[in-house]
Amino acid sequence: MLIKIVPAVVLLVVTVIGFTYDSLLRDMDQAAKAYSQGDPEAALTRYEKIEQRLGSLGALRLIPVKDRRNLILNQARLLYALGRYDDALERINRETEIGGGSNNDGRFLRLKGEIAFRKAMKNYRESPQKDSRLLEEALHAAEDSMRDSLRLNPSDWDGKYNFEYVNFVRNLMNQNQQGKIKILMENVRVEQQRPPALPADLSP
Incomplete structure (x- = not known):
């Protein structure tokens, strides 16, 4: 039984x-x-x-x-x-x-980089001290995550754009004070961008 x-x-x-x-x-x-x-x-x-x-x-x-x-x-x-x-x-x-x-x-790594970038820009803009060293370190970490993402997903064009944009902002940091002011005024695409659509295929 x-x-x-x-x-x-x-x-x-x-x-x-x-x-x-x-x-x-x-x-x-x-x-x-x-x-x-x-x-x-x-x-x-x-x-x-x-x-x-x-x-x-x-x-x-x-x-x-x-x-x-x-x-x-x-x-x-x-x-x-x-x-x-x-x-x-x-x-x-x-x-x-x-x-x-x-x-x-690559999806996790790209999002991790975007989070690091947004958070770094937000902290820099809102901080009264405007610590360029902290911003540079955070941007470097964001760039590393996005680079690793592209190694896994080399055809991710949005990821490529965001990677190049972070690199552009880092280059601004290496310019004179005018470049740093531009960071504060820049209408950052990644900052304003809505996250990509959630995956449609959620079935096994």
Whole structure:
């Protein structure tokens, strides 16, 4: 009797997990839809709830890597769009902790560089001291991340533009005081740019 019951229980568990995962994928589609409709807060809330559900099931490491990375990357992109740069970086680091994969995915590296750039420009513009050394260090880190991203995704034209722009700003830093003033006045494309569309294909 026990031999017959155990396979039935296993089948039931697998079926329940399958239904739950299908539901999560639908929720991910709904989150992407909310973002495309201009509601990043609603999209972020959906993604966070999805991650909480996966965490409660102990399944975050068990779902396909592609879906987990999209889930975490999309949260980071939304936080980035909302100006919550530290929270966005925390999400990127979470993928490294879970799967060790953010440093071999060009999308994560590009976003990491963009976060570093935006944060550096924001801090420089808002700081009364205008510490050029700190800005230079932050821009160098942003440039490194974008360069690593392009090594993995050499055909990413937006990534190439952003890399060249960071390099342009760094060159301004090496000019006279007028160049530094221009940084403060420059309408930075990356600063104003909306993050790219969230991945449409969220299925395994």
